[in-house]
Amino acid sequence: DTAVSQTPKYLVTQMGNDKSIKCEQNLGHDTMYWYKQDSKKFLKIMFSYNNKELIINETVPNRFSPKSPDKAHLNLHINSLELGDSAVYFCASSQDTGGYNEQFFGPGTRLTVL
Amino acid sequence: GIQVEQSPPDLILQEGANSTLRCNFSDSVNNLQWFHQNPWGQLINLFYIPSGTKQNGRLSATTVATERYSLLYISSSQTTDSGVYFCALLGSGNTGKLIFGQGTTLQVKP
Numbered sequence: 001d002t003a004v005s006q007t008p009k010y011l012v013t014q015m016g017n018d019k020s021i022k023c024e025q026n027l028g029h030d031t032m033y034w035y036k037q038d039s040k041k042f043l044k045i046m047f048s049y050n051n052k053e054l055i056i057n058e059t060v061p062n063r064f065s066p067k068s069p070d071k072a073h074l075n076l077h078i079n080s081l082e083l084g085d086s087a088v089y090f091c092a093s094s095q096d097t098g099g100y101n102e103q104f105f106g107p108g109t110r111l112t113v114l
Numbered sequence: 115g116i117q118v119e120q121s122p123p124d125l126i127l128q129e130g131a132n133s134t135l136r137c138n139f140s141d142s143v144n145n146l147q148w149f150h151q152n153p154w155g156q157l158i159n160l161f162y163i164p165s166g167t168k169q170n171g172r173l174s175a176t177t178v179a180t181e182r183y184s185l186l187y188i189s190s191s192q193t194t195d196s197g198v199y200f201c202a203l204l205g206s207g208n209t210g211k212l213i214f215g216q217g218t219t220l221q222v223k224p
Contacts, residue, residue: 031210041151041198043214056209090153097210099146103202105157 003027004024004106006091012112013081021109023075029104031055032074037088037108046089046104049074050097067068081113116141116203120215127191127222135186135218137201145204146177147212148186152197159188160199191222 004025013019015094025032033056034046048056049068063079091106117140117198137146148160161168161175163184168175172191177184186194198217205211 018174026172033210033212035212041217041219043200043202045211045213050210056211058211090157092212094210098204098208101204101210102147102159102162103210104159104214105149108155108157110155 004091004093004104006089006106006109008109009107010110010112012114014114015081015083016075017081018079019081019111020078021047021089021091021105021111023074025072025091025093025098025106027093027104029073029093029095031094031101032068032071032104033092033094034074034076035053035092036104037090039087047074047076048097055097078111081111083113086111086113097110116143116213118203118213118215119200120199120201122217122218123216124156124219125218125221129191129193129222129224131191131222132187132189133191133220135188135220137184137186137215139182139184139201139203140196141182143179143203145212146184147202148175149200149202150197151194151200151217152194157200182210188220191220193222193224196220196222 031050033048047066050067096102164206202212202214
């Protein structure tokens with residue numbers, strides 16, 4: 001059983017387009033996250049949601065808009081894609097935001113903007 | 115905020131060798147995780163270890179929270195151990211934000 005899944009795995013698109021990445025977790029966790037991994041492999045948080053409520057917005061451009069329809073899903077919509085948005089985007093989930101908080105990651109979505 | 119520093123940045127081993135990866139951090143932590151990012155890009159949970167010692171097969175980890183470091187031991191390395199090893203710590207503020215180190219890239223040669 002896949003714990004945290006993302007679709008699509010690869011996304012190639014032109015500058016200026018709008019695209020979405022979907023994430024689902026079947027772990028029964030309350031908190032979900034989006035992380036971005038750049039070309040140097042550095043991983044940084046973008047957003048976190050707890051019980052469908054936005055907890056962290058880590059100074060991400062307004063072109064990025066997360067949406068959490070329920071606790072098991074956290075989608076990422078990106079408007080007006082730019083070359084610099086090319087990266088690998090990881091979704092993750094954890095039981096909660098504090099205390100015991102082991103995070104589990106999805107397989108990643110490699111976004112390439114041409 | 116918390117600073118996380120991993121060493122060495124790169125490591126090349128012959129199959130069968132042992133190694134120790136280090137993670138230093140600048141503040142007290144409630145959560146520390148070690149991940150392996152395999153060559154296919156998957157982030158695999160190795161250990162959740164805010165303190166103490168844990169072992170899982172050929173891997174073990176020790177966190178000494180009072181001295182602000184964690185060590186990941188790989189024994190009898192195999193080519194499948196190749197990839198990037200990250201430690202990550204929970205930031206302050208009870209937000210769940212994980213702060214990652216820059217990683218150690220390991221290559222195990224046959």
